[in-house]
Structures are given as structure tokens and as C-alpha cells.
Amino acid sequence: MDGNRALCLALARPESMAERTDGEWSTMLAAARETSLLGALWQRAREAGLETDLPEPVALHLQGAAWVAERRAEALRWELEELGRGMLTRMAPPVLLKGAAYLLADLPNAQGRLANDIDLLFPEAEIERAESLLFFDGWAGSHHNDYDQRYYREWMHELPPLAHRQRGTTLDLHHNILPRTFRVRPDAGRLREQSVALPAPWRFRMLAPAHMVLHAMVHLFSETDWERGLRDVNDIHVLVNHFAAREGDGFWEALLVEADALEVTWLAQRALWLCGRHLGTDIPPEVVRRLAASPRARRINPVARWMFHHGSQTRAASSTPLQDGTARGLLFLRGHWLKMPPGLLVRHLFYKAFLAEKEDDTDVQPEPDKHG
Amino acid sequence: MPLERVPLRSLGPTVVRRRLAGDGLLLETGPFVTRIRSRIASVAEGLASVYRDYPVHEPGAFHDFDCELRAPRTLRRFYHPQVLFLSDRRSVFKPLAYHQAYPMLEWGMNWCIASLVQHRLVLHAAALERGGRAVLLPAPPGSGKSTLCAALAHNGWRLLTDESVLLDLDAGTVSGPVRPVSLKNVSIDVIRGFCPDARLNAPVHDTLKGTVSHMSPPQASVERAGEVAEPAWVIFPQYRQGVPARLIERSPGECLTGLIDNAFNYAALGTRAFHGLGGLSERVRSFDFVYGDLDEAMDVFQRLADGR
Amino acid sequence: MHLRPCGEQWAAFHTGTGDTHLLDPVAGAILQCLQENGPLVLAQLSDCLEWNAADAGILAEWLAALQHNRLIRERTECL
Structure with a gap:
């Protein structure tokens, strides 16, 4: 069994970890390392009461990753406290998105998850005010050239990322969950109106369960870079299981209604299909039927299924590297195609290929002699 | 984990080369096992001499790190050959001149410990x-x-x-x-x-x-x-x-x-x-x-x- | 903030920024009080600096105006 399959099985059915051979463990660890899922695996093993049965070196790697994730969460929590005490108190509480929201809401996918950046959602009319206020807390823009500024401000759903001047933490200010130039434009007002306040003393809100899941789906399925696709798939899987168990049919109903309202039903279809394919997510047949029957649905053709499946395999553990690479290349094109109308896309890719300052891969790689 | 380990010297140069070119040589260094793959002759020779007394595990056993050394797949290889170090199939350093393959393996193995070990x-x-x-x-x-x-x-x-x-x-x-x-x-x-x-x-x-x-x-x-x-x-x-x-x-x-x-x-x-x-x-x-x-x-x- | 004695000195680890600081014994003791119990700090600070009540009052305002971590950052920078 290749590492991708073994990793998916372990995430879906932690008991399966007991059946792994030493060789399978090796590639599974590599796959989990690549997708930042080592900490999540440790969490699954603990939930299943398996952590003492794991081979010792495996347990050590998983445990170490869980420590690092714990440390990251601790630092992120502090960063959010700082943010909540600073200039943002002059504005209505923003909506916290993705990893930071999972963490503060104590959702099950937050355990062992490596969260890095902070993502905040503001009303479009207020986002630049937030940016100016945050400047006084030490957050400054990192993209200074005119093209990048224009790219973010005119075409994207977020401002150029901010970085903290002392600590280097990254902060993204969003006004929507999809770019302005994307094929569909969800109603961001709807996301904010249904958002839920995080428990005091936090001065942040988070998306309603259905919106949170849809955001995770939309995020992956509008992505040009699928390198960590499996982690996003796992997020969706865990969130869906969690909310479906907590809220029952009400969750599925809300998901269907909101997917239509945000015009992202076709993306949700693909995301649920991929979760089922990789992790065997328990999706009621009725939900699949109703999604497909929606006027906003689009049939997933077999070639696209092949592309999504192979594009979300890890590189480290792949037994089909050629297919996976091809699929990732196609997903890159697809992502850009969805993000921008063709004219704009040609312009953007032309700029990135010929005019942008080269970010040659070899320039960011270190010299090997730093290690010995 | 049941361990089948023999000293590297007992394998003989042909087996070492074959493993390196095939499924990988599993080399134990203290608490870690590294899987090494390479068709480069200087890598095989370097390993056989420097790690003569080190235990080697049977193919298919557990390994902590996965390393590969190979030439980049560019036209350059015909006139100015270079070598890449890959960890988990990903290149982590700038390429070096081909004759430095062996030191690059050593530096790469150091990189694996410095970058991938989290439990110590x-x-x-x-x-x-x-x-x-x-x-x-x-x-x-x-x-x-x-x-x-x-x-x-x-x-x-x-x-x-x-x-x-x-x-x-x-x-x-x-x-x-x-x-x-x-x-x-x-x-x-x-x-x-x-x-x-x-x-x-x-x-x-x-x-x-x-x-x-x-x-x-x-x-x-x-x-x-x-x-x-x-x-x-x-x-x-x-x-x-x-x-x-x-x-x-x-x-x-x-x-x-x-x-x-x-x-x-x-x-x-x-x-x-x-x-x-x-x-x-x-x-x-x-x-x-x-x-x-x-x-x-x-x-x-x-x-x-x-x-x- | 985590504090631990380290020989004669104290070491402080800031859980937010990840910075580690080495503090002289007085600063270490003050920080430890700061963490456990606010009011003690002032007394100890003014004692060790040999300040009178008026100066200590000004210090109290200054302390209140600063956030915990800011104080530590400034203090450790001047150490």
C-alpha cells in the first residue's frame, strides 16, 4: 500500500494504523510530513488509544510534530490576544477565518494542526481602515511593487498580506472568500450576518458551521497550488463529521441552502466527492442527490475526478508520480482559469513569467554547506 | 520492530551499488535509519568506505529519512554535470558540481536531522x-x-x-x-x-x-x-x-x-x-x-x- | 511568560514571541511577582529601587498603562 493510501486510511480509520508494516509507515510518515498532517495523525492515534502500540520511532516523530503544533498554537493564541487588544478594538469585531478560527473555537481539526497565518474577514468598505489601523500595531504590507498592489486590490478578495515588523507573523485581510475576478462572487454580507461570536474575552467572530465548511471547500477548489491538498481535504472531512454529529440534518440542510445562496454548489459537490474518495466521509445519499439536482450544480466528469484525485496525492509517497504531476499542473491551470477571465489571465501569467522579479527556486534554496 | 541488520562491509560492493540504484540502502546511524538512493559511483564508494562498520537494514524496513542524489534533469548535465540532493523526493539545496556528490550526501543527511527531527x-x-x-x-x-x-x-x-x-x-x-x-x-x-x-x-x-x-x-x-x-x-x-x-x-x-x-x-x-x-x-x-x-x-x- | 532560575540569574521565555531573555536576579524576582500577583510588584520595585511613595505612585500609573509583554520587552532591552 502506498503512503498516500495508508495516510488516508489512518485519518479515516485510525485503527488501521495497527495494521501497517514498517515499510508502509516510512512512506506514510513522508506523506504526512509533506502535508503537515503528522500532528493530526498523533491526535487520531491518541483518540483511538493506539499511541502506545505504535512502533517507537513512529510514535516519536508523531509526538514531536504534535509538540511543534502545540507550540505554534500557543504563539498564535498570543498573537490573537495582542490583535484583540490593539487598534482593532476601534472597529466592529472581524470574522476570524481558517486555522485561527479552528483553534479558538476548539474544533477537532485544530489539535495537531500547524496553523501559521491569521486571516480576518472585514466588510469591503472597512478593510482599508483596518489596514491603516493595524499599521500602528506594527503590521505592514510586504508587497510594494505596483503590479502586486494592483493584483491584490483590484482583482483579489484580500489585501496584500501584512507582516508584523518585529515578529514576522503574517496577517491576511479578506473582504470575501473568493477573488473579485472569480467565476462566481459569493455574497460576503451573508457570511458576516450569520457569523457567530467567539466566547468572551475574544473580540472575534467566526463563520457559521455551514459557511466554515463551504469556505474550506471553496479554498481548496479555487486553489492553484494543491501541494497540501490532503490537509484541506482532512479539514473538510473532520469539520463535516463534527458538525453533522453535533447538529444532525440541520447542518446538511444549511450546507445545501448556503451552497446555493453563495453560488458555490458546484465546488461543494467536488469537495464532498474528493472527501469521500480519500477519506470515505459519511455523506448522506440524499445530500449528494440534492446537490446534483441544484441549478447551480455541475456534473463532475471522469477526467476531472482523475485530476482532483491525483492532484491531491503527496509527492513524497506517490506510486504514480507522473500522473500526479500532470494532475497538479492541470489544477494549476484550472485554478488560474477560474480566478480570472481569459484576457486578464494571459496578462497575469505573462507578467509573472517575464516581468516579475525572478523567484528562482534555486535562489531560495540554501547552500548545502551550511550543514556540516 | 524486528530488525535484520548486518554491517555494511558484509554486503560487498555489488550489493551496495544494486541497493543504492534500486529500492535504497537503509543505513542505521545511531537512532536514525536513512534510506539512500543514488546511481552515482562516488556515492557508493564513499558510503562503502566511510560507513564500513555501520549496520544496514533489509529493504522494506522502517526508515526515518529518505534521501536521493542524482543529476538534475536538464541539458546542462551533458556539459556541466551537477548533483541534487533530494529529501522525500524534493530538492532542498542548490545543486553542486557532480564531483561533490559524496560530501553533499553528508550535508544532506545533516539537513534531515536539523530540519525534520521534532521529538528531540x-x-x-x-x-x-x-x-x-x-x-x-x-x-x-x-x-x-x-x-x-x-x-x-x-x-x-x-x-x-x-x-x-x-x-x-x-x-x-x-x-x-x-x-x-x-x-x-x-x-x-x-x-x-x-x-x-x-x-x-x-x-x-x-x-x-x-x-x-x-x-x-x-x-x-x-x-x-x-x-x-x-x-x-x-x-x-x-x-x-x-x-x-x-x-x-x-x-x-x-x-x-x-x-x-x-x-x-x-x-x-x-x-x-x-x-x-x-x-x-x-x-x-x-x-x-x-x-x-x-x-x-x-x-x-x-x-x-x-x-x- | 515562563520563568526559571538559572544559576544566579533568571531566564524568561516569552510564549508569544518565542524570545528568551536572561535577567539579573532583581528583574527576575520582579517578573515573577508580576506573573503571580500585581500589587506585590510595586512594593518590591520601589523597595529595590529605593523609591519613595510618590515615585512609586507614578510608576504604578506607568505600569498600568503598559501591557504586560511591552513592559517585559522594554525591561529586557535595557538589561
């Missing part, structure tokens, strides 16, 4: 053990750490590592991957003269660090690889030509800051690493050590071992 605090330091007690030598490149370490390894101390000390944050013990000592430029001849028994491989010239040769640890150190030790001394070495050997005591606080400066994953482990290193700094004696002569240095370390 990894210090950029050498460590040696005597009577169950370990001396840690944290130092940046150019401080004469490796030369000192190679000399001590042949003078009564068991080598734990020349490059990456692994601190168990719960137990407070240290271990090392017992990998070869990397010697550069004049150190190569210094060690050849100082330790006639030392086994060095053929030097590789014109690397970014000049000429490099790897010294195999003494067989006794290899056989006891993986055995942990209690840290007793943390010594910050500094080679200075012509200066008499001298120990200058460091306070626990200065020891702690020195260790933090030389840790790879201190920030990643946070509080755990802080308390781990804080505790270590209080348990050990710590010194700055300047030396200009290896014989004098050996005496100083001998007295240290006898004195406490």
Missing part, C-alpha cells in the same frame, strides 16, 4: 562521552570544533556526534547519530598526523568549504551508537593559533544563551525546549575554551574527566 532538541554541536558523562561542544563553523572532536574521539572519548546533538527533553539525556566527522582544509592533515589510526576518505576539493574529507568514527563508537549519556560539561571551543589552552567558566545563564544560539529547533519546541535547556544549563559545568594545540587540549579534557 537538536543542537549544532559535537558530543563525546566518557564514563557515562557527555561533553557537548556547541560552536559555529570555523571554531575548530570538528578537529577537537576528531582528536578526542581517538583519545579515550566515545564519539556521539560531530554535528547534531539530540537532547531528550523529558529524560535530559543526550545522544547522537554517530556520523563521520567532517574535516576541512588544514584540519585534514592535522588529524592525519595527530591520530595515525584515523580512517579518512579521499578528500574532495573545491567545495564551498574548500577541501573536505570525512573521518569514520572509531569502531567502538559505532558499535555503541545510540547509547545515551548524561550531559556533564558544555564547552564552547575556539581555536586560536599559538594560544595556550585555557578554560574560562561560564555561568548557567551564559551557557543557556550559548546553547540557544546553537539550537536548530529551539523556537519550534518553545517552552519545552526552554525548560529542557534551562535544566541542562543548571546541571552541567560550562566553559569557554580557547586552544592552539591539540596535545594541550587533550590534557585539559583528561583533567576535566578525572576531576569530576
Whole structure:
């Protein structure tokens, strides 16, 4: 069994970890390392009461990753406290998105998850005010050239990322969950109106369960870079299981209604299909039927299924590297195609290929002699 | 895990080459097993000589790291051949000239420990053990750490590592991957003269660090690889030509800051690493050590071992 | 903030920024009080600095105006 399959099985059915051979463990660890899922695996093993049965070196790697994730969460929590005490108190509480929201809401996918950046959602009319206020807390823009500024401000759903001047933490200010130039434009007002306040003393809100899941789906399925696709798939899987168990049919109903309202039903279809394919997510047949029957649905053709499946395999553990690479290349094109109308896309890719300052891969790689 | 391990030397050059070109050679160095794949002749030769006494696991056994060395797939390979180091199938360094493949493997294996190990605090330091007690030598490149370490390894101390000390944050013990000592430029001849028994491989010239040769640890150190030790001394070495050997005591606080400066994953482990290193700094004696002569240095370390 | 004695000195680890600071014994003791119990700090601070009640009052305002971590950052920078 290749590492991708073994990793998916372990995430879906932690008991399966007991059946792994030493060789399978090796590639599974590599796959989990690549997708930042080592900490999540440790969490699954603990939930299943398996952590003492794991081979010792495996347990050590998983445990170490869980420590690092714990440390990251601790630092992120502090960063959010700082943010909540600073200039943002002059504005209505923003909506916290993705990893930071999972963490503060104590959702099950937050355990062992490596969260890095902070993502905040503001009303479009207020986002630049937030940016100016945050400047006084030490957050400054990192993209200074005119093209990048224009790219973010005119075409994207977020401002150029901010970085903290002392600590280097990254902060993204969003006004929507999809770019302005994307094929569909969800109603961001709807996301904010249904958002839920995080428990005091936090001065942040988070998306309603259905919106949170849809955001995770939309995020992956509008992505040009699928390198960590499996982690996003796992997020969706865990969130869906969690909310479906907590809220029952009400969750599925809300998901269907909101997917239509945000015009992202076709993306949700693909995301649920991929979760089922990789992790065997328990999706009621009725939900699949109703999604497909929606006027906003689009049939997933077999070639696209092949592309999504192979594009979300890890590189480290792949037994089909050629297919996976091809699929990732196609997903890159697809992502850009969805993000921008063709004219704009040609312009953007032309700029990135010929005019942008080269970010040659070899320039960011270190010299090997730093290690010995 | 059931282990089928044999010394590398017992495989013979053909099997080594075949494994490297095929499913990989699984090399055990202390607590880690690395899977190495390469069709490059100098890699096979280097491994067979430097790691002669190291255990090799059967194909299909567990490995911590996955390494590959190969030429980049570009046209350049026909007129200016280069080599890439891949970890988990991903290139992690700028390519080097083809003849540097073997040192690149060593540097790459160091990178794996420095970048992928999270369950131990990894210090950029050498460590040696005597009577169950370990001396840690944290130092940046150019401080004469490796030369000192190679000399001590042949003078009564068991080598734990020349490059990456692994601190168990719960137990407070240290271990090392017992990998070869990397010697550069004049150190190569210094060690050849100082330790006639030392086994060095053929030097590789014109690397970014000049000429490099790897010294195999003494067989006794290899056989006891993986055995942990209690840290007793943390010594910050500094080679200075012509200066008499001298120990200058460091306070626990200065020891702690020195260790933090030389840790790879201190920030990643946070509080755990802080308390781990804080505790270590209080348990050990710590010194700055300047030396200009290896014989004098050996005496100083001998007295240290006898004195406490 | 995590604090631990380290020989004669104190070591402080800031859980937010990940910075580690080495403090002299007085600063370490003050920080420890700061963490455990606010009011003690002032008394101890003014004692060790040999300040009178008026100066200590000004210090109290200054302390209140600063956030915990800011104080530590400034203090450790000047140490």
C-alpha cells in the first residue's frame, strides 16, 4: 500500500494504523510530513488509544510534530490576544477565518494542526481602515511593487498580506472568500450576518458551521497550488463529521441552502466527492442527490475526478508520480482559469513569467554547506 | 520492530551499488535509519568506505529519512554535470558540481536531522562521552570544533556526534547519530598526523568549504551508537593559533544563551525546549575554551574527566 | 511568560514571541511577582529601587498603562 493510501486510511480509520508494516509507515510518515498532517495523525492515534502500540520511532516523530503544533498554537493564541487588544478594538469585531478560527473555537481539526497565518474577514468598505489601523500595531504590507498592489486590490478578495515588523507573523485581510475576478462572487454580507461570536474575552467572530465548511471547500477548489491538498481535504472531512454529529440534518440542510445562496454548489459537490474518495466521509445519499439536482450544480466528469484525485496525492509517497504531476499542473491551470477571465489571465501569467522579479527556486534554496 | 541488520562491509560492493540504484540502502546511524538512493559511483564508494562498520537494514524496513542524489534533469548535465540532493523526493539545496556528490550526501543527511527531527532538541554541536558523562561542544563553523572532536574521539572519548546533538527533553539525556566527522582544509592533515589510526576518505576539493574529507568514527563508537549519556560539561571551543589552552567558566545563564544560539529547533519546541535547556544549563559545568594545540587540549579534557 | 532560575540569574521565555531573555536576579524576582500577583510588584520595585511613595505612585500609573509583554520587552532591552 502506498503512503498516500495508508495516510488516508489512518485519518479515516485510525485503527488501521495497527495494521501497517514498517515499510508502509516510512512512506506514510513522508506523506504526512509533506502535508503537515503528522500532528493530526498523533491526535487520531491518541483518540483511538493506539499511541502506545505504535512502533517507537513512529510514535516519536508523531509526538514531536504534535509538540511543534502545540507550540505554534500557543504563539498564535498570543498573537490573537495582542490583535484583540490593539487598534482593532476601534472597529466592529472581524470574522476570524481558517486555522485561527479552528483553534479558538476548539474544533477537532485544530489539535495537531500547524496553523501559521491569521486571516480576518472585514466588510469591503472597512478593510482599508483596518489596514491603516493595524499599521500602528506594527503590521505592514510586504508587497510594494505596483503590479502586486494592483493584483491584490483590484482583482483579489484580500489585501496584500501584512507582516508584523518585529515578529514576522503574517496577517491576511479578506473582504470575501473568493477573488473579485472569480467565476462566481459569493455574497460576503451573508457570511458576516450569520457569523457567530467567539466566547468572551475574544473580540472575534467566526463563520457559521455551514459557511466554515463551504469556505474550506471553496479554498481548496479555487486553489492553484494543491501541494497540501490532503490537509484541506482532512479539514473538510473532520469539520463535516463534527458538525453533522453535533447538529444532525440541520447542518446538511444549511450546507445545501448556503451552497446555493453563495453560488458555490458546484465546488461543494467536488469537495464532498474528493472527501469521500480519500477519506470515505459519511455523506448522506440524499445530500449528494440534492446537490446534483441544484441549478447551480455541475456534473463532475471522469477526467476531472482523475485530476482532483491525483492532484491531491503527496509527492513524497506517490506510486504514480507522473500522473500526479500532470494532475497538479492541470489544477494549476484550472485554478488560474477560474480566478480570472481569459484576457486578464494571459496578462497575469505573462507578467509573472517575464516581468516579475525572478523567484528562482534555486535562489531560495540554501547552500548545502551550511550543514556540516 | 524486528530488525535484520548486518554491517555494511558484509554486503560487498555489488550489493551496495544494486541497493543504492534500486529500492535504497537503509543505513542505521545511531537512532536514525536513512534510506539512500543514488546511481552515482562516488556515492557508493564513499558510503562503502566511510560507513564500513555501520549496520544496514533489509529493504522494506522502517526508515526515518529518505534521501536521493542524482543529476538534475536538464541539458546542462551533458556539459556541466551537477548533483541534487533530494529529501522525500524534493530538492532542498542548490545543486553542486557532480564531483561533490559524496560530501553533499553528508550535508544532506545533516539537513534531515536539523530540519525534520521534532521529538528531540537538536543542537549544532559535537558530543563525546566518557564514563557515562557527555561533553557537548556547541560552536559555529570555523571554531575548530570538528578537529577537537576528531582528536578526542581517538583519545579515550566515545564519539556521539560531530554535528547534531539530540537532547531528550523529558529524560535530559543526550545522544547522537554517530556520523563521520567532517574535516576541512588544514584540519585534514592535522588529524592525519595527530591520530595515525584515523580512517579518512579521499578528500574532495573545491567545495564551498574548500577541501573536505570525512573521518569514520572509531569502531567502538559505532558499535555503541545510540547509547545515551548524561550531559556533564558544555564547552564552547575556539581555536586560536599559538594560544595556550585555557578554560574560562561560564555561568548557567551564559551557557543557556550559548546553547540557544546553537539550537536548530529551539523556537519550534518553545517552552519545552526552554525548560529542557534551562535544566541542562543548571546541571552541567560550562566553559569557554580557547586552544592552539591539540596535545594541550587533550590534557585539559583528561583533567576535566578525572576531576569530576 | 515562563520563568526559571538559572544559576544566579533568571531566564524568561516569552510564549508569544518565542524570545528568551536572561535577567539579573532583581528583574527576575520582579517578573515573577508580576506573573503571580500585581500589587506585590510595586512594593518590591520601589523597595529595590529605593523609591519613595510618590515615585512609586507614578510608576504604578506607568505600569498600568503598559501591557504586560511591552513592559517585559522594554525591561529586557535595557538589561
